[in-house]
Amino acid sequence: MRTSARPRKRVPRPQTSPQFKEARLRETTGKQGLIKPTDWKGRVGMTLLETRGLTKKFFGLTAVDSVDINIEPGELVSLIGPNGSGKTTLFNCMTGFLDADGGKVYYRGGDISDLPAHEIALLGISRTFQQARIYRRLSVLENLLMGVQEHQGDSILDRILRTKKLNRLEKEAIERAEELMGFVGLTHLRDQPAGNLSYGQYKLLVFAAALMPDPDLLLLDEPAAAINPTMINKMKDHMVELNKTGMTILFIEHNMEVVMDICERIIVLDAGRKIAEGAPEAIRNDERVVEAYFGR
């Protein structure tokens, strides 16, 4: 990925940087330490993520064709569609990993279309990848710490000099990592190199790492793919549990059972276009969806 080639155009940043969030939260609650999703529940009113006419073309192929979606705070939404319908491309365009050819992405009302991926991540949007990317040579703990360290606002100088601030932040991060290892059940593998984990454990680790910075919006790319049924149920429970604490989740999934079970709303893509949107019941009986999946 060549980040440097991205246009470095500055756009006014929505006032939701972690520092801002943290400062505001400290003001209102007097709380110290990492912020839990529950602390934010019900505090935000506007649409969390919004795309307007988002379009991405790969040479002749239009992978995403003017897609409009809205994600409201606190929702648990699924993005489905047949293979090659542009789900992952849509994710990549929203999170800055691909430059869209047209359209806009708004996060809390601020335009993030031109921000590079790492800056979007710092706004509180966490995502996972279909291929379950992890740092194989780092331990499970280090993988998790890596997920949060850039969010904590310590400078390179802090890190080289090992200031008190850094030690405090690192301690907080480790506490948070241990909490999350307990949450997904990887505590016993704490110091194992992540490369030694099984595929299912990869998925759990990736999931936990995405949760480390305590995102406001969690984007998951096939969290339940290629893992065994027990693990799928675990993943389902985790998503529901997190959603209950106020975290907004949008996920891509092929496993209809998972989708129909836990989602309040489903968005269906086919050949790059949004063809349907609505509650699971409505989607199940939607002619266009059935047609997209099974043909006419």
Next chain:
Amino acid sequence: MSKEKSPYVYAALSLALLIALIALPLVLKSGYLVHILIATGMYTALALSYDLIVGHVGLLSLAHPAFFGVGAYAAAIAATRLGTPFLAAFVFGGIVAAGLALLVSFPFFRLAGASFAIGTLGFALIMQLVANNSIPLTGGPLCLMGVPRPRLTIPPLLDWQVSSTTEYYYLMLALLLVVVALCSRLTTSRVGRAFISIREEETLAMASGVNPLKYKTFAFVIGALIAGSVGAYYAHYSTVVCPSDLSNYMTTVLVIILFLGGVGRMRGVILGSIIFTFVPEFLRIAATWRMVIYGVLLLVTIVRMPEGLDGMLTKTLRRFPFSGTSARGPENDQR
């Protein structure tokens, strides 16, 4: 980090090592051997700085001799033409190299993988041509001569005229200690973790908010800063700077040190530097067989220890307190 090693054991070992290093030239008594030690020290510092870029961030840069040479020339020019005192010339050398690295990093980091290696190689070659041909500035192939011997003056505390080889050795040792401290701070901190995240999975690193360009540039510039400082030291040590000092032979040696010592592990890199600069010099005793033995040594290492010397050491010395293993090593990567 399997077993917590006692900090006291660690401190005692470091202290013993330091005393041994200080005592070494007094024991050796041979000016030539001390000279080899100095060369080893310079290569250790260079290899450590090179490892920041190649081993930690994972960019195969071939521009290191250029930064070394630019530092050497900058310090030499400052010292001969402007009469700058040693410390200022030394700092100047490092800063010029770092500044140049910052400048060229903009086009270089638009390249990836092999293109990056070729681009930096081109840069190194161009810098050597510049040294060869800008005669008014560098003296060209006739070399830049007469760099004064360093005189270290910090007014109330210190006034040290460095002249004997042993004194140069201590100056080198001081420089090396600073470089080791800096590199270990960088690589064991969150900065090092960010470096490794970029090497391992750049896409994921970006999703965690890591700005790859920032860290790559940082590693590249710090690497050049160290290389330039070593170059400045070299200029004052040999008192002559030639265009041939910028040759790619250095890259070859550095790559050998890194890959046979253990990429991305400080201990391996230090060990590699000692073996692969000290040994070939030492072997001059057996002049005819020197390069043959060196070649065989290289072959044996690469065949028997594909993870480098450090990988092998970690395996054999696992229970030894000094071998606190980090989870980073490929020996743990059982896939």
